[in-house]
Amino acid sequence: MRVGVIGGGQLARMMIPPAVALGVELRVLAEVEGSSAALAATAVGDYRDAETVLAFAADVDVVTFDHEHVPQDVLDRLVASGVAVHPGPHALAVAQDKTVMRERLSAIGAPVPDWARVADAAELGAFLDAHGGVAVVKTPRGGYDGKGVRVVREASAADDWFADATDGLLVEEFVPFRRELAQLVARRPSGEVRAWPLVETVQRDGVCAEVFAPAPHAGELPTEARALAERIASELDVTGVLAVELFEAEDGRLLVNELAMRPHNTGHWTIDGAITSQFEQHLRAVLDLPLGETGPLAPVSVMVNILGGPSGERMPDRYARAMADRPEVKLHSYGKESRPGRKVGHVTAKGRELDDVVARARAAAAFFQD
C-alpha cells in the first residue's frame, strides 16, 4: 500500500504516524528540502508542474494532498494517466474556488450566507445596499488563514482586489455569529462515510486558535451538522477527510462558511482524542479501506495551536518546562522553523470538565508563546 501525498506541510507530516502503524508506505512530494514532512519526502519539486507530479505518482497506489492548490490541468493529467486521485479533480474544484463552492453548495440546498459574484465596485455597492451596508469580500482563490478575506462597508473597499480578479470577487452577507463550529467527516470511494463529533472552534485574526471537542451546549446542532456534512461529502463526491466550517448565527441558523478537502486544523484533537484520528482515517479513506470508529477517548478534548513568536525559539527547546508542568498534555511539533504567526505545533488536553481541560491546554501552550 503506497500513498503519495502532494505537499510536505504538517498535514502530510501528521499522516506519518498512522502510516507507520498501518504499514502504509507514505511518499511525499515536498515543495522544498527540509519540509515538515521531510521524513517521508521521496521527491522535491513543484506541484504545478505536470511532469514532476506524474513522475512522483508513477509508483504509488493513490495520490492525495496536503493542500488544495494542485492545478486542475495537473489533476486531469494524473487521472488520465490512470492514477487514483482522492479527492478527485471535480471535488477539489469546489474547494479551490470559493465562488464555485458557493454555487455548488447553493445548488444542493446547503445553508450558506447570502452571496454574489461581483465584477466591480458598482456591483459590490449594490450588494452592500441590500445587506445593511456591511459585507465580506473574498478572493475566490488562494486565500487561507484569514488572507484574502475582508470585511467591507464601502463599495470602493475592494478596488485593489478587483484589478487582479479576472473572475470577479465573492461577496457574502456579514453573518453575526454566536460561535464557529466545524464538522469533519471522512468518505471512501465506495461510499462509506463516518463523522467525528461536532466541535467548536475559536479563531483569532482569521487563524484557528482553539478547538473544543465536542462543541458544548450544542443541542440539536450535532445532528444537523452531521447530516449536512455527510450530504455535502456525498453530493460533491468528496473522498478522504472533508472539513465543513460552520457559523452558528445569532439568529440560530447553521451556515456553511468554508470547506476543506483534507485533514484540517479543527481535527487535530482527534490524534489524541478520538478512536480513529483524522490522519489515519484519511489514509483509510483514500485507500478505500473500511473506516474506523470516530468516538471520543475522553468526555472533553481541547486543542490549542502554537504559533511562532518573535523569539524564534523552536518548540522542543521548551519541552522541559512544559512537560514538567503538564505531564498529561500531548505536545505536537511540526518540525518547522518558528516565524511570528506561523503554526509550528499544537497541544491537546483531555478530561471531564471543559473549563479544567481548557485551562490545562492553555497552560501547556503558554510555555511556547512569547
Place this chain on the structure above:
Amino acid sequence: MRVGVIGGGQLARMMIPPAVALGVELRVLAEVEGSSAALAATAVGDYRDAETVLAFAADVDVVTFDHEHVPQDVLDRLVASGVAVHPGPHALAVAQDKTVMRERLSAIGAPVPDWARVADAAELGAFLDAHGGVAVVKTPRGGYDGKGVRVVREASAADDWFADATDGLLVEEFVPFRRELAQLVARRPSGEVRAWPLVETVQRDGVCAEVFAPAPHAGELPTEARALAERIASELDVTGVLAVELFEAEDGRLLVNELAMRPHNTGHWTIDGAITSQFEQHLRAVLDLPLGETGPLAPVSVMVNILGGPSGERMPDRYARAMADRPEVKLHSYGKESRPGRKVGHVTAKGRELDDVVARARAAAAFFQD
C-alpha cells in the same frame, strides 16, 4: 534533538510516531536494508563493529537501543568517545547475561526463583536433587522468545548446551505460577521514574501472546510490583524503559522472571491505551526530558500479537475484512515479511469489561491468523 537507535526492528519502528509528534529526529542503525524501521534508518551495518557504531553515533545527542545485544566493548568505546548512552553499559550488562541478572537481583534483595550457576551435569543434578527433580535451565546469553530456555528433569538434559557454555549455565527453580505479569517503568538519568499499570501476560510457546491491562483481580500486587520495578530501575541505574517480567507463583510469591531494558512487547498496549506510550516515554527518558503521565485511556486494554502463519500473507492485505468487522480495534503492522511464528504486528482493543475487550481483540487478530 537527535536520538540514535541501534537496531532496526519493530521497537525502533514504533519509536517513529512519537518522534514525529515531538519533533525528535530519530536515526536508526539497522542490520539490513528494508528493516522494520527502514523509514528512519540512516545507516545499515553491524552493531558489533565499534567503528560502525561510533560513526553512526557521531552526530546524535543520545544513543539508545532496539535490543540488548550490543557488546560491552562497543558500548564502552561509545561512552569513552563522549556519547550519551541510555541505558548505559553497566545497566545493560545486567540485561545481557541472565546469570549476572540473577546475581544483581539477589544482591539488591529482589525476589527471584532459587537459582545457581552450574558448570556441568553433576552440578545440575545436585540442583535437581535439591528442588524436587525439576528445574529450568537457561543459556545466560542470547535467548529470547523462549529460545535458550528448557525445563529439565535429568542431569544430562543440558549436555548439548554445556559444551558451548564457557561461563556455565543458569539453573532456576521451576516455579508453578498462577499467571505471568509484567511491570513497566521508565526512568530518566536525573532520577524521575514513572510506572504504567501492572499487566497480565499470556505466553504461548515462550512467546508473548496476549496482554491484559490492568492485570485483573490483582489485589495488592500492583503496589508491590510497582515498588519492586522502581527499586530495580534505580538500583541498577536503568535509563529508558525497564520491563520487569514477573511470576505470580501458586504459593503467592511475586518473583522476577526476566528484565528487559527497552520498550517491551508487554507495553505495546500503551500506544493506544495509555496517556503516554512506552515509545514516547522511552524517547523522553533517554533525552532526560520530564516523563509523561502513564494512566490508562480506558478501564481495560487488551493487546494480542499477530504471528506470521504458513500463508505468508502480509497484514495489510487482510485489512479490509478486519477493519470492516472491528472498526474500533487498532491495528499495527511491523512492515515485516511474514514467516511462521514471527511477530509481524499486533492489535489493541479498549473498553469497560475484560471479557468483551478480550473477545474483540481476539476477533480482530483472528483475521490475520492462518
